[in-house]
Amino acid sequence: MAGLAHPGLVWSTTMDELIYHMDVRPGQAEKAIWTEWLLPDGLGGFAMGTALGTPTRRYHGLLVAAVRPPVERMAILTQIAERLALEPDGSAGGGAVPMAPEWWLTPLRFESGPRPADPGLLTRFEKGPSWVRWVFALPGGGTVEKRLDLARGRNAARVRYRVEGATRRGCLELRPLLSLRDFHSLRRRDMHDYSVRTAGEGVIVATREAGVLIEHRDLTFHDEREQWRHLSFEWESRRGLDSAEDVFMPRRFQLHFEPSRACEGELRFSAEVEPGRNDIGFATPAVPGLAHAVSRVPKHDAEARQAVARLTEAASTFVVGRKAGLEGRPGVTVIAGYPWFADWGRDTMIALPGLLMETGRFDEALVTLELFGQYVRRGLLPNRFDDYTGGAHYNTVDASLWFLHAATEYRLRTGDEAGFSRLVEPCVKIVEAYQHGTDYEIHLDHDGLIAAGSANTQLTWMDAQRDGVTFTPRFGKCVEINALWHHGLRRLAEAMGEHAPYRATQMQELAERCAASFAWFICPDGGLYDRLRPAASRWDPVAEVRPNQIFAASLSYAPLDDAHRADVVQTVRASLLTPYGLRTLAPGSPGYRGRFEGNLFDRDAAYHNGTVWPWLMGPYVEAALRVDSSEKSCAELRALLKSLTARMEEHCLGQVSEVCDGDEPHAPDGCPAQAWSVAELLRAWMLLSAADSATRTAANSAMRR
Known part of the structure; x- marks a missing residue:
């Protein structure tokens, strides 16, 4: 096992499993609370939290389910509050009745402050591809292990507890804390907002937004209901957002243990709310x-x-199923980022070569490209899909050009001409739409460069807007858009040369026009202008030093000679x-x-x-x-x-x-x-x-x- 830079953290790998270890020493609670972990379920849902166990984001939870994969995600189980009680050691004097000492294993934070306080019992945290594990030291000797497993391809989680080596009789009380809400929104609720009904020995809890089936094994339980109010999330406060909510405890579970005897119990949570199903597996994939x-x-x-x-291993986190494309068949897509992003067109096309092609997952790469190709409209690839309606939003100029790159990259990597032939139609639609003009004033100008947008649009990846303010206005002719246009045309001309020579020649001519005019981006002070901005009967260069110029040097068909490529790299390196x-x-x-x-x-x-x-x-x-x-x-x-x-x-x-x-x-x-x-x-x-x-x-x- 090789030691790494992070204090207390060790990483090891085999071909089957990659595991991170964090040894938590006394006084390291703050480090553990700011160390996060993530487990994906392959549907767009996930589990996420901190090494300490304390949730610090509204998105943290032991089960966040994608009800309509990969979107409509619901926060189901925020955390389990564990109260550890040990039999008194009988040392109380003067006839006093000895009190059972108790500890809460997972510290939580409320608006009024930490409650319960961190007892300092956590000694080790581990993360594998589909599980996380906490190890706590029992006072007087022994350990408590808590392990969360997330099911692959199902909206389900299992939490197992194991007590070993105890020196005193005791009880571990488990209180599941439920959110049952849209994962973007915090809720303040009352007890009557939850419905609770039994299902065999399990219990189904629901709100108007979501539900969960809770089942147990080797535990006793008591039907007690509690409302835990004002649970606070530190990251939300830092971001200037509402940062507290109420969570619900529908049933209290108990794991009783004896000295020197190992004891286990488990809880299962399923957002599919189907009692009696035993086909949910938790094996590490x-x-x-x-x-x-x-x-x-x-x-x-x-x-x-x-x-x-x-x-x-990290790449596999983002590749998920999208239940159906336009033709009604299952597809594959890419979650742009966890916890709050869904699948975005631009992000998917940029990430696809690394996530799927470098790892040899070519079949899935083709399915992803076909799925997005079905959504091309007026030459535009969706920027994103609505989380709730599923509708596509087409507000981007570069996603389509990244599609050209990813599609032709697939052909080069695989030599699969038959597969690529299924991508030719959307590629041609993109080129023709850009050539003749499409939405958002995206069009080919007379000089062979692509122009797009207006002062009111944000169409490139630098697209931040809030409260009517556009922070990086980049309408006009952007350097990376035209580098991608030139590169895509040359790649397509190469791919279509034998089968459609006339169209290939047209694309080659368009690329040559772009390359000739690309000289307008060359800045005499070094590097490239970020964009050409429309002015009265002319285009003014914008001399901001930004990274968008790097694509004119990185793409295989760059519209620059070797000297200018080197100049771009030097400019970017220096600034x-x-x-x-x-x-x-x-x-x-x-x-x-x-x-x-x-x-x-x-x-x-x-x-x-x-x-x-x-x-x-x-x-x-x-x-x-x-x-x-x-x-x-x-x-x-x-x-x-x-x-x-x-x-x-x-x-x-x-x-x-x-x-x-x-x-x-x-x-x-x-x-x-x-x-x-x-x-x-x-x-x-x-x-x-x-x-x-x-x-x-x-x-x-x-x-x-």
């Missing part, structure tokens, strides 16, 4: 694509193999590069914000104005390797990837965050687990490993000569 991904890394590169294994990704605006620029903090307005203002995005490390590494793949360059890039990968040992175990602060120490924030952050870091490791191996092979060949 294999990590899809793990063997494939690791096998592609040279055996001598243990560092890269370990990183790839960890990232492949935007951090160990955890690229800043979205150079420090010192007007509007730069170095901290992603405060209320939602402040966070949105910083979102693309200095905040670091880890996913941009992927295109940066790709561009840097295209410019220089020497041993020195590979070593520098490896140091960057190691820094970012080390973040998987902190904050949200086994995951990579959505964003980080622009200023040091670049604290992670936003979604604790983000699909394209994981995908692009995995892709970057694969690119670097291949380049490093090629460089070493060439060096060895030269030495032999």
